[in-house]
Amino acid sequence: MKTNVIIVEERQRAFKSLRTDEISERQKLKVRYHVEDFDVNDRPRRFLEAFAAILKHSNYRVALDHFIRVSAKCSRCATTCHVYQATGNPKDIPCYRSELLLSVYRRHFTMGGMLRSRVAGTGHLTDEKVQKMADSFYDCTACRRCNHECPSGIDHGLITHLGRYILSEIGIAPRALVVSTREQLEGASGNTSAIPVPALIDTLEFLSEDMREEKRVNITFPLDVEGSEFVFFPAVSDFLMEAETLMGIAAVFTATGDSWTTGTGYFDGINYGLFYSDRILERVVKKIDIETRRLKGSKVLIGECGHASRSAKQFLPVYCGGKDAYPVVNIMEYTWDVWKAGRLKLDPNVVTEKVTYHDPCNIARQGWIVDKPRELLKAFCKNYVELSPNGEDAVCCGGGGGTVSIDEIRPYRTMVGGKVKADQIRKSGCKILVAPCANCKKQLKELVEDQKIECEVVGLHDLIYKAIIFDDSLKVSPDEKQTGEEE
Amino acid sequence: MDAWLEFARGPLFRLSFGVMMLGLLRILLLDLYGAWEAYRRAGDKTLPWGYIIRRTLVWFFPFNKVLKGRPFYSICSILFHIGLILVPVLLFAHIQLWQSGVGISWPALPKPVADWLTISTIVFALALFIGRSFSRMSSFLSRKQDYLWPLLLLLPFVTGYVCANMSVGASTYQVTMLIHILSAELIFVLLPFTKIAHCILLPFSQFVSCVAWRFPADTDDAVCTTLNKKGAPV
Ligand code: HEM
Ligand code: SF4
């Protein structure tokens, strides 16, 4: 998918910083996203210390050693990066971005680099370079699309991930991510949206009532039911912003009668650690394990959220017991399973508009869930079209890598990051864009608004909620509804 | 002159060839050892083998990829590599040298095929060089070695072609042959220490990336201890 480079005015708007000069001056950092105040002295030295500590306790070294030896500098990756496609700035070529960090590694952590610079006396890490990395690693959405195009197999997503981790250790991380994570790990509510448990219970009861009225079925969100098969962790923001998705999920479970529960001890699938710090990633993943254990569940069920799914699927085994860790299931896998088994009926006459499906990078890039949502959609949406390219090769929504949560960079996200996606959506002519991910949905809603595309962005289960057919035995009479309300 | 040629063909060849082989073996072992160490420490020891193998094979049979990305460059690169690898290994004259030196031999390419592959390698090496110089993206990324490698690789191919196919005077022949041998030996020596290391490391790229994503367990504590951040707020 080729796209035009943005025009000058768009560029100015997209890259305009909302931070005051005074703050940039104080923090000695010119980036578009807000950062909490940090120790600005001696940044390069502290960066290297953090780098060394991380290398010591991680597995990055093998990849870095490999990448510095094989990089072919062929610039193929440039043709796949939606950021470079939109800016046309060579500094946005994935290989250039990765070289920022790889060169630091080569110079300071390999024998050859250390010797060569001893002789030449140059090449050590400077403050400007730290600044460059702070900029560059948050321009990238860590979508890893470029990885598929690189003949050398360089994983720029991995490098961006590591670069951000090191930066966060010296205090450079988007405030939006840090503040949410602080609430999740140290705050009273224990989740990124700061939803207290009573508010959660209220919301869920309200939703149940709504659904009973609409569908004449008792659709509930079981809370704290010990021994349930699935313990449910949606992106917690769904409780505030994507109720319809949750309603669809509850409806599916009501139709199948399988046991699932949401734990009031911890009910947040979001894990910003995946975006800026492995240490945070580990702490947050462990909360999921603890809550599932408390509820004696047997599987972890993640809602419609790409990064929540990947961080649990990939890292629960890493941090919580390897082979013995709880299996992680994404809700789309569950719904597909029950539909395939004939336990879920969908009405093919409800959704008539042209529908298309956006693959969240964290779900599709490595081929985890690609066909299942498509099969489901095709089963009840007559007018289904594909975006091109799609699946493992899908284009990022432009808000990946946590950037979607950084509200102050919205112009950048919808003008630069989402440019290719916007063109792609326009070309498909769809009226409903299905994005089974809380992050993608937020970004795509802002994208279609800013880019003036006539298209509704929804989750997969929003549509399933509309089309689901309940067995008559589940229907409640208006009287029962009455008693239900009195309870 | 004869003495020079002898020296280049004999001891110098053995030396440079040895450096190349040992150098390649070294980086291969380092790479695999690193991967093994990482795997040993990984908290999750399951690897997505299907994915790794699939993505590795995509680049061994790159034909379904060439029409995306940079198609012209990709085709040049593939054709360049075919001659580059086949000709030195399967040339009749080279095999004869191995036969007389160590007594082993293998089937050779027919001469016309070898000649055409040599020409194609020369043409596509030039194409790669020119493409790199004129592509805004590539030239922005390129280091010195990225420009020098195609040029250096031209030397043995051009001189080899001259020696095999053109009637030149005896002394010209000898000088050309000396350049041929010396440039090839320079290539051998540089090969493991530059980006050409890819010729042995590339098949492991996907594997290594996947291993690197398998983090060790409980590093939060370890990193905090090392950085003196234990108990620090988020
Ligand atoms: C099994 C062997 C090899 C494989 C699989 C391989 C593969 C590759 C790949 C994937 C690239 C990246 C450019 C592209 O997209 O095509 C590349 C570039 C390159 N390779 Fe190889 N290669 C091999 C052996 C060699 C050898 C033995 C040499 C030289 C002695 C060599 C010289 C080069 C050069 C000079 C480039 C850079 C071309 C440019 O200017 O863009 N390769 N190779
Ligand atoms: S595709 Fe790979 S080798 Fe080529 S320039 Fe990009 S990162 Fe470097």
Ligand code: SF4
């Ligand atoms: S990971 Fe995505 S955003 Fe980052 S460099 Fe690669 S293609 Fe571009």
